[in-house]
Amino acid sequence: xxxxxxxxxxxxxxxxxxxxxxxxxxxxxxxxxxxxxxxxxxxxxxxxxxxxxxxxxxxxxxxxxxxxxxxxxxxxxxxxxxxxxxxxxxxxxxxxxxxxxxxxxxxxxxxxxxxxxxxxxxxxxxxxxxxxxxxxxxxxxxxxxxxxxxxxxxxxxxxxxxxxxxxxxxxxxxxxxxxxxxxxxxxxxxxxxxxxxxxxxxxxxxxxxxxxxxxxxxxxxxxxxxxxxxxxxxxxxxxxxxxxxxxxxxxxxxxxxxxxxxxxxxxxxxxxxxxxxxxxxxxxxxxxxxxxxxxxxxxxxxxxxxxxxxxxxxxxxxxxxxxxxxxxxxxxxxxxxxxxxxxxxxxxxxxxxxxxxxxxxxxxxxxxxxxxxxxxxxxxxxxxxxxxxxxxxxxxxxxxxxxxxxxxxxxxxxxxxxxxxxxxxxxxxx
Numbered sequence: 536x537x538x539x540x541x542x543x544x545x546x547x548x549x550x551x552x553x554x555x556x557x558x559x560x561x562x563x564x565x566x567x568x569x570x571x572x573x574x575x576x577x578x579x580x581x582x583x584x585x586x587x588x589x590x591x592x593x594x595x596x597x598x599x600x601x602x603x604x605x606x607x608x609x610x611x612x613x614x615x616x617x618x619x620x621x622x623x624x625x626x627x628x629x630x631x632x633x634x635x636x637x638x639x640x641x642x643x644x645x646x647x648x649x650x651x652x653x654x655x656x657x658x659x660x661x662x663x664x665x666x667x668x669x670x671x672x673x674x675x676x677x678x679x680x681x682x683x684x685x686x687x688x689x690x691x692x693x694x695x696x697x698x699x700x701x702x703x704x705x706x707x708x709x710x711x712x713x714x715x716x717x718x719x720x721x722x723x724x725x726x727x728x729x730x731x732x733x734x735x736x737x738x739x740x741x742x743x744x745x746x747x748x749x750x751x752x753x754x755x756x757x758x759x760x761x762x763x764x765x766x767x768x769x770x771x772x773x774x775x776x777x778x779x780x781x782x783x784x785x786x787x788x789x790x791x792x793x794x795x796x797x798x799x800x801x802x803x804x805x806x807x808x809x810x811x812x813x814x815x816x817x818x819x820x821x822x823x824x825x826x827x828x829x830x831x832x833x834x835x836x837x838x839x840x841x842x843x844x845x846x847x848x849x850x851x852x853x854x855x856x857x858x859x860x861x862x863x864x865x866x867x868x869x870x871x872x873x874x875x876x877x878x879x880x881x882x883x884x885x886x887x888x889x890x891x892x893x894x895x896x897x898x899x900x901x902x903x904x905x906x907x908x909x910x911x912x913x914x915x916x917x918x919x920x921x922x923x924x925x926x927x928x929x930x931x932x933x934x935x936x937x938x939x940x941x942x943x944x945x946x947x948x949x950x951x952x953x954x955x956x957x958x959x960x961x962x963x964x965x
Contacts, residue, residue, distance in 0.1 A: 630689055665894065666852055668849045669773070669851060669854070671775050671849075676775065682721070683721075683772070686718075686721050686739045688719040689719075689793075690776060691719065691777060691778035691780065692719040692780070693717065693720035693779075693792075694769070694772065694782065695781075695784055696761060696765055698724075698726045698729055699728040699729055701785075704784045705784050708784050708788075709722070709738050711788045711947070714788075722739065723743070724740050727742075762843075763861070763864045766864070767857075767861050769781060770857045772849075773853055773854050773857070774849070775849075777849060778798070778849060779847055780846045781844065781847065782843070783843035783928065785928065785929045786844060787926065787943060787946075788925075788926050789925060789947070790925040791925075792846075795903075798848065800893075800895050800896040801847065801850050801852045801893040801894045802846070802853065802856065802880065803846040803898060804897065805840070805845065805903040805926075806838055806841060806897050806903075806905070807905060808900055809838075809905070809908050813837070813838040815837070816836065818834070839873060839877040840880065841905065842872055842877075844928055850893075853893065856880065859891065860875050860879055880893060901922065901924060902924055902925045903928070904928065905927075905930050906927065906932050907931040909942070910938075910958075914955075920951075924946075929942070931960075932957075933961050937957075941956075941957065
């Protein structure tokens with residue numbers, strides 16, 4: 536009996552313990568669920584679905600989206616300002632460089648012209664190389680003066696003449712000028728189609744008056760006649776006090792040429808030469824056996840300046856050069872403008888002829904490269920082909936447009952095979 540009671544008491548205690556455990560577990564679960572809902576719905580379970588709260592959430596999202604758009608707009612504006620400042624710094628740096636260069640030239644002029652002086656020790660004497668510029672004469676062409684004031688940088692710019700016949704080449708020309716970042720350039724349009732074409736492509740353009748005799752030649756004349764026009768047209772640019780980098784259209788710009796000019800001469804021109812001798816001059820010995828002991832005569836040879844790409848400063852000798860070439864071309868309609876240009880630059884004074892007293896400089900033929908140098912030498916040389924020239928002038932080959940496109944592919948797009956299909960000369964090999 537005593538044993539049975541004890542077992543019954545133990546069973547009741549165990550049952551009570553199980554009940555208590557279940558209660559505690561239920562309470563714990565309830566508290567956990569309550570905490571979970573409190574965390575998920577801090578404003579109450581029912582209020583979560585209230586229209587007011589939903590409206591607040593949507594409003595917050597709209598505000599965040601609007602603020603994000605504002606921040607994006609502010610960021611874009613700052614980027615634009617930064618680009619403008621960068622361009623301003625670039626222009627100011629260029630002006631400072633030009634000012635320092637002009638100061639150096641002016642000091643040399645003062646030293647040479649300012650007073651009489653003794654020659655000094657051997658090796659210390661240098662003559663005047665840089666002629667002073669002319670005083671700008673704006674009444675010569677007020678309309679052109681306004682355009683140049685807006686386009687030129689440091690009173691210098693690239694100038695090209697174009698009519699509709701060279702429209703495709705012109706597009707490659709100004710596309711690469713823009714790509715390089717050159718802003719100071721101007722197209723002298725020789726017909727109305729080119730004027731509209733330039734305007735539609737945001738290219739600075741200048742059109743001469745319709746009743747101008749020079750303009751009529753540009754509209755109706757052949758390539759030879761058009762080429763001779765530049766010597767007439769450039770005169771006004773120089774009279775207005777601007778230095779001009781005259782450019783043919785069959786040129787691909789790969790760097791900014793103004794970064795590579797010396798500006799110490801009246802005329803700074805690219806050469807038709809293809810190596811150091813032909814570009815810069817050499818002693819050419821003429822052999823005449825009949826003269827016996829005196830059979831060998833030494834001559835000086837240099838390949839011509841290219842009249843399709845030269846930098847000319849607004850000086851009296853420069854303007855005289857333009858007048859001389861234009862005058863001779865008018866009297867000698869069958870003469871080639873490049874031949875006349877070089878004769879007037881290089882022929883010395885002699886009986887019956889007064890030579891031009893102009894300073895001249897030959898550009899580096901690897902930087903200012905003609906197409907003979909490129910296709911005959913550079914493209915075949917691993918070291919030279921890796922160097923980027925400032926410009927490539929397709930002056931030696933008639934299929935200009937195709938070769939211009941290939942030059943862009945080779946130097947800009949990185950296609951190392953772009954130049955391979957072309958022969959060295961002007962004849963295709965099939």
